[in-house]
Amino acid sequence: MSEAYEHENNSIGKIEIAPEVIQIISGIAADSVEGVIGLSGGATANINQLLGRKNLRKGIHVDLGDQLSVQLAIVVQYGYNIPDVGRKVQEEVKAAIENMTGLFVDNVSVRVDGIKMPSADNRENETGSPRVQ
Secondary structure, rough: OOEEEEEEEOOEEEEEEEEHHHHHHHHHHHHOOOOEEEEOOOHHHHHHHHHHOOOOOOOEEEOOOEEEEEEEEEEEEEEOOOOHHHEEEEEHHHHHHHHHHHHOOOEEEEEEEEOOOOOOHHHHHHHOOOOOO
């Protein structure tokens, strides 16, 4: 993944977009979809998340071969329709990459790696009731 995608070569020079940039754009777009609790990136990434370190590249693979394809692994909040959330992630990731980079995204594959209950803080904020201490 160290190779950059050469986007444009003009009289001033060239513009290259690193795969890590596409991973971050994809992570932000996926994380913004309602029903997505987070990205899934294996045991190390999950431990980092528990420690409060957010890595928007985890669980995302970018292939810059002949066609640009992105594979994401997500965790969905319990109660949401999984296929609907997956489709929305595909749409948001594709649109974000294309709008920000000008690249055409051929394929966005989404794998749901888990389902989680919302945290107690999130449930209290949704109901509007104050937290009892």
